[in-house]
Amino acid sequence: MKVLQGSYTALVGEERLPLPMIEILRGSLCDDPHERWNNESLDLWLSGRRLSPLVAKIEKRAARDFTFNNGNYSTARELAIAMALNWEAAVPYIIDGRLELWLRRSLDNKDKASAVGGVVGTVGTGDKRLPNDILVAKICMILDSGAPIRYKGLSVMPDGIGSFLALAMVEGGDIRILAEALMREIPAVWFSTRDAYNPDNSVLEGVFRGQKAYLDRGSIGYGIERVLYELNESMPCLSAATVEDYVIELRDLLPALNGAAKKGEQKGWPVDRHVAAFIAARANFEIDRQMLDLASPDPTRSCMGMLNLLAVIQWRLGQGALYGLAGWVGGLMHPAINTFHSREKRKTLEKEIPRMVREGSLVELSRLLDSAEDHHVDDAGFAEARQAWLAAQKEIHDIETGKVSYHDKAMQLAQQTAALVSVTISFITVTLLLIAKVL
Structure with missing residues (x-):
């Protein structure tokens, strides 16, 4: 009614x-x-002012009802609702032309009939084939232009998608259909079926295009979590380590993680998918390199990306000592320590990290483990040691295979020793002569 x-x-x-x-x-x-x-x-x-009376707009009825799924419908809006509730059953009625014919002849709405015909014309084969789910969604939008987005049981206005997602995430609801709708750019389909241009719709369409890009990547810092925080500016971070602190602003994130560490809630890494997405959505400074490292499949690079990401936040926001968080992160740095080849360097780092933890400085911890100069020195020393080892291995192999005999090797060693002794004696003789001359 x-x-x-x-x-x-x-x-x-x-x-x-x-x-x-x-x-x-x-x-x-x-x-x-x-x-x-x-x-x-x-x-x-x-204030007592009389306003122009509003008269209800009655939906236009068709001369003959449209029979669909054992029901009879006399208006386009009724039919749109019925098709949205019977998704799969709607496809044959649309493709075979019955709907377009009813709109044109019985409802006498040539605009909607032409729009439906245009959509049906895109159903075919090849790269431009329109999937049935998108077909039904678009037809429902044409039949009822004032209705929300309807897609596989989902019914939501474009400006309500953020709130819908937030509620589903908080209550543990199923978000797969909404994610699928965003991936298939169903909001863009809704905007394309509007009767008149609205500048607000252009802004929203651009926003949803960006959300599809986040879903396409799917790695930590992106995915549906990133969409959640991008579409809801007042959404608190839903990470298990911060949810009780209701963290809305980025400056409150590290103190919340620090508090979780002090409570003994160090489960896994402090940067999970929610924390990473929250940071990416709220940070107003450059963190692309850190996010890229964090998402790396290489555990060492990912570990350093996590440390550097937290360190840059502590540095950029000028936050003080974070003893609990520094201890949490410091205990996860074994992959970073093992990137150094030198045993002495690794032992030094294992002694230095506890000192940095006691200072509560993620920034200094990052500088210690991510020093380009230290890595360069370590790599050079490793390359030199490797060359010496290869030379020794070649020498052993030559002796074992008879390329160099023990006699030849002994003669070579004797010649080298004789040369060294000769040089030493000469140096001593010259020194004594100079002393005698002076005296």
Whole structure:
């Protein structure tokens, strides 16, 4: 009844009401959002001003009902609702042309009929083939342009997608259909079926295009978690380590992780998918390199990416000592320590890390483990040691295979020793002569 006669008639019916009450009810229950009363209209009504009366727009009825899934429907809006509730069953009625013919002949709505015909024309084979799910979604939007996005049981207005996702994430609901709708750019389909241009829709369309890019990547810092925080500016971080602290701003994140560490809640890494996505969505400074390292499949690079990401936040926001968090992170740095080849260097780092932890400085910990100069010295020393080892291995192999005999090797060693002794004796002789001459 609400679809056919409007919200006012559905709620009030034949009830006799005072004229002022009818006026405010018609205004506030108007189904057209552009004509519905706003705060200004209510203020005028309260001051005694008479406003133009709103008349309910009755949905146009068809000369002959459309039979679908054992039901008869006389309006396009009714049919759209029925098809949205019977997703798979709607496909044959759309593809075989029955819907377009009904719109053109029985409903006498050539615009909708042409729009449906255009969509059906894209159903074919090859790269441009339109999937059935998108087909039904688009047809429902054409039949009922004032309705929300309808997709496989999902029904939500574009500006409500963020709130819908937040509720589903908090309550542990199924978000797969919403994620699929964003991946398939269903909001863009909704915008393309609007009757008139709206600049707000252009802004929203750009926003949702960005969300698809986040879903496409899927790695830590992206995925559905990134979409959640991008679409909800006031959404707190839902990581298990921070959820009780209701962290909304980035400057509150590290103290919350520090508190979790002090409580003994160090489960896994401090940077999980929610923390990474929250940082990426809230940071107003450059963190691309750190995020790229964090998402690396190489455990050492990922470990350093996590440390550097937290360190840059502590540095950029000027946050003080974080003893608990530093201890948590410091205990995870074994992969970074093992990147050094020198045993002495590794022992030095194992002694230095506890000192950095006691200072509560992630920045200094990052400088210690991510020093380009130290890595260069270590790599050079390793290369030199490797060359010496290879030379020794070659020498052993030559002796074992007879390329160099023990006699030859002994002669070579004797010659080298004789040369060294000769040089030494010469040096001593010259020194003594100089001393004697001086005396």
